[in-house]
Amino acid sequence: MFGASERVMKKTIRWQEKTVGIVSLGCPKNAADTERMISDLSGRGYTVVPDLEEAEILLVNTCSFVTDARKESVDAILELSRYKEEGKAKYLVGAGCLVSRYRDQMGALIPEMDLALTTFEEERLGEILDEVGGIAPSNRPRLAFPLAESRLTPSHRAYVKVSEGCDHPCTFCSIPLARGGQVSRPPEEILAEIGHLSSRGVKEVTLIAQDLTRYGHDLGRTDDLSALLERIDREGGIPWVRLLYAYPTLVTDSLLKTMRAAKSVLPYLDIPLQHVDEKILGAMKRPGSVDFMKRLVDRIRQTVPDIVLRTTFIVGFPGEGEAEFETLLRFVEWARFDHVGVFAFSREEGTPSYNLPGQVPHRIRMSRRKELMSLCATIAQEKNRSLEGKTLPVLIEGLSEQSDLVLSGRIMGMAPDGIDGEVLVLSGQGRPGDIVNCRIVKAHAYDLEAWEIGVPEPPA
Ligand code: SF4
Numbered sequence: 001m002f003g004a005s006e007r008v009m010k011k012t013i014r015w016q017e018k019t020v021g022i023v024s025l026g027c028p029k030n031a032a033d034t035e036r037m038i039s040d041l042s043g044r045g046y047t048v049v050p051d052l053e054e055a056e057i058l059l060v061n062t063c064s065f066v067t068d069a070r071k072e073s074v075d076a077i078l079e080l081s082r083y084k085e086e087g088k089a090k091y092l093v094g095a096g097c098l099v100s101r102y103r104d105q106m107g108a109l110i111p112e113m114d115l116a117l118t119t120f121e122e123e124r125l126g127e128i129l130d131e132v133g134g135i136a137p138s139n140r141p142r143l144a145f146p147l148a149e150s151r152l153t154p155s156h157r158a159y160v161k162v163s164e165g166c167d168h169p170c171t172f173c174s175i176p177l178a179r180g181g182q183v184s185r186p187p188e189e190i191l192a193e194i195g196h197l198s199s200r201g202v203k204e205v206t207l208i209a210q211d212l213t214r215y216g217h218d219l220g221r222t223d224d225l226s227a228l229l230e231r232i233d234r235e236g237g238i239p240w241v242r243l244l245y246a247y248p249t250l251v252t253d254s255l256l257k258t259m260r261a262a263k264s265v266l267p268y269l270d271i272p273l274q275h276v277d278e279k280i281l282g283a284m285k286r287p288g289s290v291d292f293m294k295r296l297v298d299r300i301r302q303t304v305p306d307i308v309l310r311t312t313f314i315v316g317f318p319g320e321g322e323a324e325f326e327t328l329l330r331f332v333e334w335a336r337f338d339h340v341g342v343f344a345f346s347r348e349e350g351t352p353s354y355n356l357p358g359q360v361p362h363r364i365r366m367s368r369r370k371e372l373m374s375l376c377a378t379i380a381q382e383k384n385r386s387l388e389g390k391t392l393p394v395l396i397e398g399l400s401e402q403s404d405l406v407l408s409g410r411i412m413g414m415a416p417d418g419i420d421g422e423v424l425v426l427s428g429q430g431r432p433g434d435i436v437n438c439r440i441v442k443a444h445a446y447d448l449e450a451w452e453i454g455v456p457e458p459p460a
Contacts, residue, residue, distance in 0.1 A: 013090050015133040018046045021055030021089070023076045026063025028208050028244070028417070030096055031153070032161040033122055034061045037095070040126040044135075052083055057091045057129060062098035064178055066346040073098045074110075081112035091115070091132065095122050097178035101350070119164065119179050154397065156433025157204040157416055158197050162190055162228070166210035167218075168247065169285045170274070171352040172314060172345065175210055182211070182218050187228050191235060198237035203433050204395060205232075206242040206416060213250035226258040233262035239435060240264065240395065242415060246271040248296055249287045256303035266412045267307040269300065274314050276331045277324040283356060284317060290331055297335050308413035310420065312341040315372055316365030318356035320345075325368055332375055338383055338413060339420045340376040344369045377445045384443035387411075391453060394423050394438040396430035409438070411448070421446030428452030 020041055024034040037059070038048055049055050058080045062073035073096070083089050093115045099106060100118040107116060115132075117125060130136075153159065163184040166176050194205055209215060216224020232241055241264045246255075248271060259265050275281055278289040288296075300307055313328060332340070344365040347354050360368075392411045400408040400422070407425035414420040423438065426449055430436040438450035451457050 013132055015056055015090075015129075015135075017056060018133070019049045019055045020046050020057045020059060021049055021052035021080075021083075022059045022061070023052075023080065024061045025073055025076060026061070026065065026069060026096065028159040028206065029161055029164075029210070030061055030063055032159045032208065033096070033119065037061075037122055037125050040123065041129070044126045044130060046126070046129070052080065052089075053087050055083075055089055057093065058083060058089045059093045059095065059125075062094060062096035064096075064098040064101050064174055066343075066348070070098055074106075077106075077110055077113060081110060084112055091129075093117065093125065095119070095125070097175070100178040101174065153416070154432060155200065156202060156395075157206070158202050159206050159208050160190060160193055160197070161185070161208050162212065162215050163209040163218075167214065168211060171283065171285045171356070172274075172317065172348065174348045174351055177350055179210070182209075182214055184216050184219050184224070186219075187216075187224075187231065190228065191231055194232055194236040194238060201433065202238060203435060204240040204242065204416070205236070205238045206244055207232075208244045211245060211247045211250070212243055213246045213252075213255065226252070226254045229255075229258050229262055229265050233264045236264065238264055240266055240412065242266050242268055244270045244415065248273060248293065251296060251300065253299075253303065256300060259307075260304045267304050268310070268413055268415070269304075269307060270310040270415065271296075271300075272312040274312065275317060275320075275324075275328060277320075277327045280317050280320055280324050283319050284314075284353070290327060293331065294334065308338045309335075310339040310341075310415065311337050312343065313372065314343050314345050315368040316345040316360040318345070318353060318360065319358035320360055320368075329372065329375060332372065332379070336379050336383065337376070339380065339415075340372075341419070342369050342373045342376065381443065381445040384445070384448060387440045387448060388443050389440065391437050391439050392450075393435050394425060394430075394450060394452075396425070396428070396432055396434045396436060397422070398432045400424055407452075409436075409450075421448070423448045423450050425450050425452055427455050427457050429455055 024031055060076045060080055063069040077094055081092055084092050091114050092112055094113050095117040099116045103116045115128060163182050165179040165182045167182045197205060213225055215228060246269055273293060274284060274286060276290045276293045281288050394409040394411055396407055396409045398408060400406040407428045407430060409423045409425050411423055424447060425438055437453040439453060440448050440450050442449040
């Protein structure tokens with residue numbers, strides 16, 4: 001078991017091949033952490049192998065977002081501990097949010113796990129493995145950013161994390177418990193990483209943070225995201241720069257004007273509102289009201305024309321009755337977001353909302369989720385239909401999973417990894433990473449069909 005003061009279990013093992021097998025779970029932020037670990041390991045002579053059975057060292061980067069994610073993480077560690085018993089693996093490492101929250105319990109429950117790293121200790125992984133393997137400490141400078149070879153994403157796009165942790169007190173969220181308060185990366189480090197990505201041919205960078213709009217506040221600056229975006233636009237050399245996760249009260253006029261002016265910054269904003277009813281927002285310890293949210297949406301759309309807005313809502317939060325849910329439905333009808341993620345409230349141990357009065361039965365949470373999702377799907381299809389006949393730039397991702405005869409791509413208004421749907425290019429010659437003009441010929445609820453301009457159209 002992991003002791004209170006000694007948070008890692010170390011033993012001496014001679015590595016034969018220094019091979020590492022990795023399972024990375026959870027959100028893009030976790031993937032970015034995994035990439036940084038891989039980068040450091042590569043620099044120390046370790047090789048990441050796709051076949052877990054071939055690895056001497058096994059690493060699971062866990063997620064603790066909701067119950068299902070926690071179960072998936074524990075299952076992955078248990079599965080890999082079996083590899084350790086039966087295969088050539090000698091050492092099992094757990095990292096990420098779940099390990100950060102429950103390290104001591106996990107150490108007791110899964111004794112096969114040799115090392116448990118919180119998100120703030122992950123950068124020490126390579127150093128610890130060297131120590132475990134009896135490798136003399138080196139004076140090699142630590143890489144400040146991952147090499148493109150270490151990316152988990154396709155070579156034409158990447159996530160870049162600008163800060164870690166969160167200072168907000170949302171009562172349903174376990175992220176501050178797992179990742180602590182916000183720590184922003186210095187702008188020079190971020191720009192160096194983006195410059196490196198540009199030199200490797202990356203076409204799209206998605207900037208991520210728990211709260212992107214609070215970037216730099218911990219460094220004593222308040223409008224730092226705007227300043228960072230201006231520099232990325234000027235110096236970054238990336239055609240598409242996307243912003244994921246803004247906080248409603250921190251979307252400043254200055255940020256919106258920068259988004260409008262900066263050519264590479266896409267007119268796309270993911271701004272999780274979670275709810276709009278004032279009473280529910282108060283219980284969530286989040287700011288705002290219906291009027292505030294309406295003014296916010298109006299202000300964004302007036303300042304950045306044609307902006308694509310994505311948001312998320314939590315339904316069935318404690319205290320949400322029919323009236324509060326109705327307020328949310330009416331707001332969604334009014335706001336007509338382009339993309340919406342709807343979550344049913346999930347009671348997270350250790351968060352203040354776990355014990356709030358007025359818990360909503362599971363059946364009602366699920367039926368509200370279904371109702372809101374169905375409204376959002378109708379709106380999304382109507383909005384997609386308005387794109388029919390338009391010619392838009394499409395970033396080609398590769399062959400579609402639906403058919404080898406069709407390419408898959410995304411317009412600016414679609415974030416990577418399928419969260420906003422895809423463009424099926426029925427007739428096209430683009431390669432992954434190419435940005436080609438396509439005519440949208442058909443809209444579905446989430447996906448679009450298109451033809452690449454200048455390429456013969458397929459037979460009817
Ligand atoms: S702003 Fe987001 S990450 Fe931060 S506490 Fe709230 S929900 Fe969690």
